[in-house]
Amino acid sequence: MGLRPAWEACRAVADGLFSRRNWLAWGVLLGSLGVVLLAWQTLRNNQHAAATAQFALLADELSQTLDERMTDHERILLAAAGLFDASQEVSRDDWKAFIQRLQLGERYPGIQGVGFAERVPGAERSRFEARVRAEGFADFSIRPPGAREPLSAIVYLEPFSGRNLAAFGFDMLTESTRRQAMLAAAESGATRLSGKVTLVQETHGKVQPGLLMYVPVYRSATPPKTPEERLQALRGLVYSPYRVHDMINGIFANRRLPVDFELFAEPSASAEQLLFSSLGEQPSPRAPLSQRQLHLHGQTWLLRFYAPAEFAASLSRSQLAQLLLGSLISLLLFFLVSSLSRRREQAQNLATRMTEQLRRQEQDLRLNEERLALAVKGSNDGWWDYDVRTASLLASPRAWQILDLPEHDSPVPLASLEPLLAADERQACLAHIRQAMAEQHTYLSIETRLLHRAGHAVPVLLRGYIQRDAQQQPQRISGTLMDISESKRIEQLKSDFVSTVSHELRTPLTSISGALGLISGGALGAVPERMAPLLRIALHNSQRLSLLIDDLLDIDKLLAGKMSFDLQAQPLLPLLQEALSSNQAYAEQYQVSYCLQPGSDPLACARVDARRLQQVLANLLSNACKFSPPGACVELSLERHGELLRVSVRDHGEGIPADFQARIFQKFSQADASSTRQKGGTGLGLAISKELIEHMHGQLGFVSQLGQGACFWFELPACAGPPV
């Protein structure tokens, strides 16, 4: 749980970082890393240069110290040689005293000793050995044994103790390195150092590299001129053996060296010629920071210097820290720039989205405007916009055109337009508008007549939407102006047609039904028995036709608003009783009886047109009769429901089928086509009744359940009784 979303989030962030849009941040990262690397490199170079310079100083100092010490050693040997020059005979005791005086152990640590190797001609070997033995060294002989020329032997070596005893009597010419140095010293008359050797003193302990320094002593105090003469005149060689480690340690005994170094007995750094190393037994594989050559008495030494390990480590540590810090700052810069670019990108996206949205809205607006304009054009209506606050009205060209008036591009005061209303409707129309505005109506719909420029009135339909502020005060009314001349003309034509046709039908029908009525009424004498049923049929149908025409005329008048009503406040009960009595004959046809529910208020009054109310009651009662089974009772009741009086007509028939209930008030509707024939009637009765009741400010409705009869009711507002 949680791993997946976390991973997704990481991926999203990574996608953001590696997206092409983040190029600036990457550029900054690369640039800053480059700068860091450059700075780091420079710093490293500077540090290296500083260290190198420091090492150079140290190396010079070290080299000088070594050089000086070797010079000191040479002086000792020169002094010893001087002793021989000054005296033909230097006894063992003289030698010992002289050397002791030098305090080698304290002053020149590292010098193994100071000795004298005497040149011994081959012929005098035995005599020489005998002389030394005579001094108390019975076992003395020149080592190694064997005849050779030239021959030498170490006769004096102070301090004559310890390791030095092993060198007593040794012929150094037998070893090539020593021999080379000895001959070189003898031939040149100058001090010479040997190469790397292993001293004969190395009798025990760890073997150290060894060195020897020779100063020649001649028979005459002044050395001969040529190398051959010098060689001939050679008396012996004053020399010092050195154990190199002890010597170096002696020289620097009191100092902790800030550098590591290696000392080679040759200009080249070979392991065989390694005299000393502060780093170990073998030459360091590292490249030295610095190196020096020392030219000492016929030898060239190589000194190689290294930075101590901890110094290099601290140096590289600080460099690493600087590198890391620089990289870290670069990364921070990178993320900062990334974040800034992402913000910028988001802002850009937002701006793009908003622009797109605006563009779309603008397009929608234009489309809507176009649609609206086309719709208005298609309707051929004019539009108008009335500003309530300024009481001025702006109307479209088409609106002016309907009245053949010049167009106005700007709003005109409403007062100046009032004369356009037909004089006989002006007050009613203005009152209607004021009422709609005052009574919180949302829509306005007025049929009126406006004056055409030619002088005649143009019937128009004014419709509008009333815009209101938070306090429900009308601010603006916008709507259309429709020229309804044509529909009015057609309406009039239709009305005239219906009226004419009905009248033309009714006139002959009056004669027919009148004549039939007279005959069947016996006005002309008794009707023969066989003729009577047919006569009744003729009379009945002429009456039906007459009723149908009445209904047609009524509905036409009602719908055209041409039916006038004579509304009088009057008690309803007498009207109900009258309806029952005048429809009694009809009930008897269907063997049905009427029952007026008791308890009706005889004083309940309403404002009605008595004749139209009778028409409604006759319709409801006849319907109830038609749909009641024989012997049933049709109940008529009058009840008061608050401010309303409700009249109900209830039958006990089969009720109204559900599918018919919705269209029961439509014109020419009956439950099924056969009903018309079975039950008679035109299918207009309920439609007319509903219209009539509504014209008397009431409502007409019904309740019915299939199989349980139907109850038709109408409600009228109650009022005070008629003035006495």
Next chain:
Amino acid sequence: MSDLTRILHIEDDRSIQAVARVALETLGGFQVLSCSGGQEALDKILDFAPHFILLDVMMPDMDGPQTLERLRAVVDLEQIPVAFMTAKVQPNEIAHYLSLGARDVIIKPFDPMQLAQQVRTIWQRTQAPHT
């Protein structure tokens, strides 16, 4: 007061004329003069001297109200009650007829069996204040 015996019926439709005549003569025992238009009635009214006039409203040339106005100039309509016979019987129309001086309106289509009685009832009502 005189008795109701002569009735002038002005009606452009001859069939209705005939039905009304039979109804009034046979069932009411009246003497009936049927005229097909206003002009004919004007020509004959003085000779006939009716006690009661039944007047159709919709007629060619001269309609009911016009005929009534013209008759008023010839005879004393205070003495001869006039009733319109018409199908146009909206309350405002009836009020209009009464304002013209008609005593009542008989609705078309009329019941011929009741017509004579209706006429007699109207006649009696008009005579009552004078008795």
